Amino acid sequence: MSTLAHTMMTAARSTDSGLAGPGGLDRYPYSEAPAPDRVASPAWEGADPELGRVGRRTAGSRGRGLHGQLVQQLGQMIVSGDLGADRPLVPEEIGQRFEVSRTVVRESLRVLEAKGLVSARPNVGTRVRPVSDWNLLDPDIIEWRAFGPQRDDQRRELSELRWTIEPLAARLAAGHGREEIQQRLSEMVEIMGHALGQGDALTFSRADAEFHSLLIQIAGNRMLEHLSGIVSAALQVSGGPVTGCDRPNEASLAQHARIVDAIASGDGTAAEGAMRQLLTVHPEVERVVPAPREH
Numbered sequence: 001m002s003t004l005a006h007t008m009m010t011a012a013r014s015t016d017s018g019l020a021g022p023g024g025l026d027r028y029p030y031s032e033a034p035a036p037d038r039v040a041s042p043a044w045e046g047a048d049p050e051l052g053r054v055g056r057r058t059a060g061s062r063g064r065g066l067h068g069q070l071v072q073q074l075g076q077m078i079v080s081g082d083l084g085a086d087r088p089l090v091p092e093e094i095g096q097r098f099e100v101s102r103t104v105v106r107e108s109l110r111v112l113e114a115k116g117l118v119s120a121r122p123n124v125g126t127r128v129r130p131v132s133d134w135n136l137l138d139p140d141i142i143e144w145r146a147f148g149p150q151r152d153d154q155r156r157e158l159s160e161l162r163w164t165i166e167p168l169a170a171r172l173a174a175g176h177g178r179e180e181i182q183q184r185l186s187e188m189v190e191i192m193g194h195a196l197g198q199g200d201a202l203t204f205s206r207a208d209a210e211f212h213s214l215l216i217q218i219a220g221n222r223m224l225e226h227l228s229g230i231v232s233a234a235l236q237v238s239g240g241p242v243t244g245c246d247r248p249n250e251a252s253l254a255q256h257a258r259i260v261d262a263i264a265s266g267d268g269t270a271a272e273g274a275m276r277q278l279l280t281v282h283p284e285v286e287r288v289v290p291a292p293r294e295h
Helices: 003-011 066-078 091-098 102-114 139-144 149-171 180-197 203-218 230-238 250-265 268-278
Strands: 116-121 124-127
Touching: 066 091, 066 102, 066 139, 091 102, 102 116, 139 149, 139 230, 149 203, 149 250, 149 268, 180 203, 180 250, 203 230, 203 250, 230 268, 250 268
Parallel strands: none
Antiparallel strands: 116 124
């Protein structure tokens, strides 16, 4: 297999969080370590014929077969810039290169169109749209940007957005009385504590992701709730010690516990403060993720 084909086969990265559902919070599945940063996938002109054999791949399928794999690969190529703005996408050519049916190509392009990556017009065809038209809050696009040439900008923007979303969510969540979710927040802290003691960073990070998602749910603001996917994506693609949540340690665990206690007691100010402490940047990355300015 050519290096080019191997690059395309390994470019996709599953984002299945693997979180347990209600009643299974203590049974987090184990998985392999995260894959290294992907190499930007080249455009397909002159590519090795093996490049198109999507059906033989398993990476990046997200459980959606050929359709999901093709969305993943085309999306990565667009976001990385290998398929630049206004580039025409000919369905017949895509089908031939990736050895998939017209139906798979058509459905994949519809998904990309819904994400703002491409547009289809009569007598014009399907073309790649400029970055200004992309839905930058789409979890797939967040992931593709975070593991492409724009990785530094994407991670910085996500961290700055979390500074806006999560302290507000913590303050709103205080005293809302959704006891079942408060109980699950406590359970997540317990799981994180157990994982920390076992040196299990994977389980810690999964419980951490669910903690932050639940926190936004309990805030009682439906518009904020729609942003929970952004926070989950930010935690999944952080890729390094950007915030306190990215380093499993006793201080991080203590801040999570403080947030739960403040929410349970209805102290919105304390909950917001604890969240800001949790999101405080490390000194070595302060230039990447600046702390909020004092007013």
